[in-house]
Amino acid sequence: MSKPIDFYFDFSSPYGYFASTCLEELAAKYGRTVKWHPVLLGAIFKMTGAAPLSAVPLKGEYSLRDFERTARFYGIHYRKPSEFPLSTQAAARAMLWIRQHGGEEKAVAFCKAVYHAYFVDDLRIDRAEVLAQLAFDLDMDAARMIEGSNDPALKEQFKQDVDAAMKRGVFGSPFIIVDDEPFWGFDRFAQLEAFLKNGKI
Amino acid sequence: MSKPIDFYFDFSSPYGYFASTCLEELAAKYGRTVKWHPVLLGAIFKMTGAAPLSAVPLKGEYSLRDFERTARFYGIHYRKPSEFPLSTQAAARAMLWIRQHGGEEKAVAFCKAVYHAYFVDDLRIDRAEVLAQLAFDLDMDAARMIEGSNDPALKEQFKQDVDAAMKRGVFGSPFIIVDDEPFWGFDRFAQLEAFLKNGKI
Numbered sequence: 001m002s003k004p005i006d007f008y009f010d011f012s013s014p015y016g017y018f019a020s021t022c023l024e025e026l027a028a029k030y031g032r033t034v035k036w037h038p039v040l041l042g043a044i045f046k047m048t049g050a051a052p053l054s055a056v057p058l059k060g061e062y063s064l065r066d067f068e069r070t071a072r073f074y075g076i077h078y079r080k081p082s083e084f085p086l087s088t089q090a091a092a093r094a095m096l097w098i099r100q101h102g103g104e105e106k107a108v109a110f111c112k113a114v115y116h117a118y119f120v121d122d123l124r125i126d127r128a129e130v131l132a133q134l135a136f137d138l139d140m141d142a143a144r145m146i147e148g149s150n151d152p153a154l155k156e157q158f159k160q161d162v163d164a165a166m167k168r169g170v171f172g173s174p175f176i177i178v179d180d181e182p183f184w185g186f187d188r189f190a191q192l193e194a195f196l197k198n199g200k201i
Numbered sequence: 202m203s204k205p206i207d208f209y210f211d212f213s214s215p216y217g218y219f220a221s222t223c224l225e226e227l228a229a230k231y232g233r234t235v236k237w238h239p240v241l242l243g244a245i246f247k248m249t250g251a252a253p254l255s256a257v258p259l260k261g262e263y264s265l266r267d268f269e270r271t272a273r274f275y276g277i278h279y280r281k282p283s284e285f286p287l288s289t290q291a292a293a294r295a296m297l298w299i300r301q302h303g304g305e306e307k308a309v310a311f312c313k314a315v316y317h318a319y320f321v322d323d324l325r326i327d328r329a330e331v332l333a334q335l336a337f338d339l340d341m342d343a344a345r346m347i348e349g350s351n352d353p354a355l356k357e358q359f360k361q362d363v364d365a366a367m368k369r370g371v372f373g374s375p376f377i378i379v380d381d382e383p384f385w386g387f388d389r390f391a392q393l394e395a396f397l398k399n400g401k402i
Contacts, residue, residue: 047258047259048257048258048259048260049252049257049258050257050260051250056249056250056251056372057248057249057250057372058248058249058367058370058371058372059249059251059372059373059385061370062370062372062383062385065383066385066389069392069402070392072402073391073392073395073402166259169259169262169263170259171257171258171259171260171263172260182263182266184260184263184267185388187386187388187389188267188388190274191270191271191274194274201270201273201274
């Protein structure tokens with residue numbers, strides 16, 4: 001039995017969202033499953049000294065254009081959020097709480113719902129009421145989720161998850177690791193597929 | 202008659218080198234030519250606040266791996282230079298001198314020779330004697346080239362070229378502009394081809 005593919009992403013990353021729309025299908029083609037790992041680019045960038053794409057002169061403007069063009073190129077539904085980027089700490093913790101209390105499948109469904117809410121419906125996924133609605137739609141107890149995702153133990157666990165990701169070399173989103181082979185960026189999906197197919201490049 | 206494709210690159214950029222091996226063929230497929238513009242990432246990064254890829258924690262190590270993997274994936278001959286990155290000011294100015302005194306064709310041949318010298322033969326393309334040899338191989342007067350590329354007027358012209366590139370939004374290498382549509386990165390070649398084919402994406 002092959003190990004799952006590790007998929008690291010930040011909920012405010014457009015390329016992470018693009019990856020989320022097709023990674024499971026790609027993995028399944030080669031008999032693999034996907035393990036979803038929300039991370040915080042803010043925390044990671046503090047360590048690497050990087051800045052959010054859209055905050056860099058020239059690169060920022062280009063990136064906004066590239067998000068839309070890449071979405072069109074791959075036929076992915078995408079709308080630039082009014083507020084971008086925004087804090088994804090609450091969404092990530094909510095996802096971990098749902099994994100603990102509703103299981104893996106609901107946690108993955110929640111990830112997709114958060115991405116859709118942000119990049120298609122332009123909802124403020126940094127707000128508790130938005131996350132609560134998405135949890136409620138998955139038959140989770142929204143009030144308990146909001147309370148539970150502020151639990152110090154869960155916060156600490158999430159911090160450790162992000163640290164563990166950095167220890168594995170994760171510095172961006174999407175970041176995918178297959179059998180210790182790292183792939184950064186939605187634009188590495190062709191190479192990722194070749195690796196899944198042949199076990200090497 | 203369609204306008205040429207503008208190809209901006211730094212001589213120490215592996216992805217710029219990869220692009221240089223196939224951009225002309227891609228352009229020709231759609232009846233286009235390529236105008237080659239050496240730029241200095243060092244000067245551009247000063248403005249945007251970016252750092253060379255290989256100097257960023259985590260990203261640096263990943264990038265070195267990605268250069269080699271991407272070269273294998275596309276079947277491009279590539280060897281990591283012993284000294285990386287290095288100053289490309291002299292190579293860029295030499296190219297401009299050759300354009301002025303030997304014409305466009307020799308200037309393009311010189312670009313390819315410099316990239317090959319650096320990323321295949323592991324030669325120090327920041328050294329005058331290496332650039333002189335490459336110019337000599339193209340039947341140019343190497344001694345005059347070395348002298349001429351230190352001419353204040355040529356230096357000033359190159360500075361203006363880099364400024365003009367930044368004014369057009371160039372912030373990395375390779376950076377390609379077709380009919381005002383910008384493409385950053387060798388990994389945007391699929392989108393570049395779609396744009397050349399359909400005039401839009």
